[in-house]
Amino acid sequence: MRSLRVYEEAWPLHTPFVIARGARSEAKVVVVEIQEDGVTGTGECTPYPRYGESIASVMAQVASIGEQLESGLTRDALQQLLPAGAARNAVDCALWDIEVRKVGRSLSNLVGSELPSEVTTAQTVVIGTPDQMANSAKALWDKGARLLKVKLDDHLISERMVAIRAAVPEATLIVDANESWHSDGLASRCQLLADLNVAMLEQPLPAGEDGALANFIHPLPICADESCHTRESLAKLAGRYDMVNIKLDKTGGLTEALALATEAKLQGFDLMLGCMLCTSRAISAALPLTPKVRFADLDGPTWLAIDAEPALRFGTGTLYL
DSSP: OEEEEEEEEEEEEEEEEEETTEEEEEEEEEEEEEEETTEEEEEEEOOOGGGTOOHHHHHHHHHHTHHHHHTTOOHHHHHHHSOSSHHHHHHHHHHHHHHHHHHTOOHHHHTTOOOOSEEEBOEEEOSOOHHHHHHHHHHHHHTTOOEEEEEOOSSSHHHHHHHHHHHOTTSEEEEEOTTOOOSTTHHHHHHHHHHTTOOEEEOOSOTTOGGGGGGSOOSSOEEESTTOSSGGGGGGTTTTOSEEEEOHHHHTSHHHHHHHHHHHHHTTOEEEEOOOSOOHHHHHHHGGGGGGOSEEOOOGGGGBSSOOSSOOEEETTEEEO
């Protein structure tokens, strides 16, 4: 017989996190603990308002399957009971964690994934004035970050990007517009980024309006984030996107994330692994995917004033395993 505990946490950030949708000063997460035979498995998720989620709605979803969970619900059965999203992610990861602790093996070993000793992770440059963003990029570069993820909205695109590239001429830059652009002028903006040697553009258009991406040859790879949640998303992405960003809070856990990674690769997509603002618990659950991806964007815990224990070890731009 199992027991279930669900609770919320708020983790203050050391610096405001500013993207096209607004600014955040804390990471609000939901934690699921499942105890079975004296072993406790833990999963964490970050409810995302963009997907209609809140702390309350996620906790209600988990509570709605509490009886089944306590009666021995399996990961496979979970995929049918809850939709893809944050609630299923926390439960799925807690069930994986129970198995890991029972068999005494690492999660990566359990799923047949061999982790490197360190992972290069993107460090995020949040939205500000061109000078602020350039200074932030240079500071991150000077501390060792080599892969920078630049957040943009629909303003000052050329000014910001030219300033950043001048500040960090050798950095690998990826750009995330968070659905804030429009089809008008998209091709010329993509060419600007390509001319600045940007390695990838993430989700420039709102999900559902990405048909415009099929109307021109991409001068740089374009990655689907909000447009890709699970394997069911892939059919609509072909010919529009070159990569997909896998996040456990979108897939509904590691179980679907692994399946999505396999299927996306088979269909010719490159992979990125992303995260929400979260603690090390959430990143640990995603680690088996790191050897499969071209870009890892796992800096969520580095924005926290203090991390959950046991905390992963981050340098600036590097996750040490």
